[in-house]
Amino acid sequence: MSEQPALPPSGAYLPSIRDSSRAVRQAANISITPAAIERLLFSPAFVDSYKRVSAYHGLALPLKFSSVLDELNLISVLSLLNFASGYRVPLHVQTGRGAWDSIRALVFSMYITSSIEDDLLSAVGMKSIQDAKIAELMNVQLHVERPHETISGVVVGELGGPLYDMVKLVTGVLNETGAILSNSGYPNLGAFVAEALNEGAKAGTGKGSDFLMEFVVERLVRAFPAFRDMGLVDGKPIYCFKKALFLLHAISVRFGTTTSHPLFPIPSTKSSPVFTDNVLPSLLIHLGVIDLSSSKLFSLFPAAGSEERLKELLGPSPSTDKDAKKTMPKEGPVLTSQQSYILRAAAIDACELIVETARSAARPESSRARELGWIRDITLPDLDMWIWSVAKDRPDYRALERFVRLDTVFF
Numbered sequence: 001m002s003e004q005p006a007l008p009p010s011g012a013y014l015p016s017i018r019d020s021s022r023a024v025r026q027a028a029n030i031s032i033t034p035a036a037i038e039r040l041l042f043s044p045a046f047v048d049s050y051k052r053v054s055a056y057h058g059l060a061l062p063l064k065f066s067s068v069l070d071e072l073n074l075i076s077v078l079s080l081l082n083f084a085s086g087y088r089v090p091l092h093v094q095t096g097r098g099a100w101d102s103i104r105a106l107v108f109s110m111y112i113t114s115s116i117e118d119d120l121l122s123a124v125g126m127k128s129i130q131d132a133k134i135a136e137l138m139n140v141q142l143h144v145e146r147p148h149e150t151i152s153g154v155v156v157g158e159l160g161g162p163l164y165d166m167v168k169l170v171t172g173v174l175n176e177t178g179a180i181l182s183n184s185g186y187p188n189l190g191a192f193v194a195e196a197l198n199e200g201a202k203a204g205t206g207k208g209s210d211f212l213m214e215f216v217v218e219r220l221v222r223a224f225p226a227f228r229d230m231g232l233v234d235g236k237p238i239y240c241f242k243k244a245l246f247l248l249h250a251i252s253v254r255f256g257t258t259t260s261h262p263l264f265p266i267p268s269t270k271s272s273p274v275f276t277d278n279v280l281p282s283l284l285i286h287l288g289v290i291d292l293s294s295s296k297l298f299s300l301f302p303a304a305g306s307e308e309r310l311k312e313l314l315g316p317s318p319s320t321d322k323d324a325k326k327t328m329p330k331e332g333p334v335l336t337s338q339q340s341y342i343l344r345a346a347a348i349d350a351c352e353l354i355v356e357t358a359r360s361a362a363r364p365e366s367s368r369a370r371e372l373g374w375i376r377d378i379t380l381p382d383l384d385m386w387i388w389s390v391a392k393d394r395p396d397y398r399a400l401e402r403f404v405r406l407d408t409v410f411f
């Protein structure tokens with residue numbers, strides 16, 4: 001475990017995410033200019049796909065839930081387990097799915113194989129689940145083969161390989177979170193979240209639309225190490241809290257439009273900091289918004305940002321080539337913990353700046369600007385969804401390298 005900073009002051013989790021990201025990004029000499037942002041905002045790549053792609057969400061699972069609280073619990077566990085991006089390539093090799101689809105499939109299987117007596121998504125079920133069960137539900141192989149030390153021609157199987165490490169991380173997060181929940185008397189994670197939403201709504205009367213998000217993020221981060229996504233970069237704190245923010249946005253996407261259900265209030269996430277992972281920074285580097293040329297991290301993505309490359313990537317989407325979807329993704333650079341926090345901080349700050357620039361850029365002076373007036377109204381979580389989903393939508397973007405960070409339960 002790398003060194004951790006102190007928690008942000010109570011009530012200031014969201015500003016701490018924004019402020020620490022900017023400070024870390026600037027200290028690392030990573031530049032993000034208005035010109036680079038406008039180049040993206042008014043590009044065919046952005047303009048032609050934004051409305052369609054930013055609306056994607058894979059959060060309504062084809063399951064029949066016994067209650068709204070049951071579904072809230074599933075979404076909460078899905079968000080708790082929204083990591084494993086570093087295992088994307090081995091996951092593709094073994095299961096044909098990336099990290100997010102693998103985790104979705106796992107949570108889906110946990111739900112359908114549960115019974116009243118043995119509910120894998122309950123605090124007790126999470127606390128006691130084991131590696132072998134996770135591997136079985138994810139359909140991954142935990143054994144690797146190696147030649148026998150003394151008998152030639154004989155191969156022995158043993159536990160190992162990258163997906164063994166991933167399975168241990170998943171089991172560890174479930175066991176630890178389940179234990180904390182059951183020690184504090186919660187039947188499951190959804191019950192904890194519902195209580196936090198209700199208490200936050202009571203405490204937040206008249207305190208602004210971000211209050212509920214702020215309140216619940218703090219509760220989650222204080223209670224569970226698996227939500228404590230923060231670190232130190234050269235002694236400076238950086239707070240990302242990606243999974244906690246994602247959880248709140250997932251609730252708002254999934255329940256925000258359904259008719260009233262008085263069991264818990266729905267947070268507004270319109271100005272949530274983005275859910276920074278490996279995809280957002282990698283894409284924003286390839287799309288020329290995050291500029292590493294003056295920073296020490298330049299060598300990680302040496303080919304990114306050339307005029308020629310940007311011309312293709314910011315242009316219209318090439319026609320869909322069915323085979324491109326099937327080609328195996330290429331592993332990107334493997335980062336240290338500090339390097340990954342720096343790039344994730346840069347993505348948080350870049351998205352804040354993109355939205356600020358969008359608000360002031362598209363003044364309705366020319367007819368083109370008037371036509372693109374909607375750009376002024378883009379929101380942070382929709383921008384997150386666009387970057388994340390367009391990375392899979394365009395064949396040429398699918399081939400772009402994403403950085404890899406193993407051994408983290410945060411993204």
Ligand SMILES: Nc1nc2c(c(CN[C@H]3C=C[C@H](O)[C@@H]3O)cn2[C@@H]2O[C@H](COP(=O)(O)O)[C@@H](O)[C@H]2O)c(=O)[nH]1
Pocket residue numbers: 055056057058059082083084085086088098099100101274275276277278279280384385388389410411
């Ligand atoms: N910033 C951001 N990061 C996100 C998501 C999601 C889930 N997106 C779905 C839910 C609602 C959306 O509309 C999408 O349909 C996963 N991830 C991260 O990517 C990582 C890579 O995964 P892959 O490329 O599969 O291997 C995964 O470990 C996880 O850390 C998101 O939305 N935003």
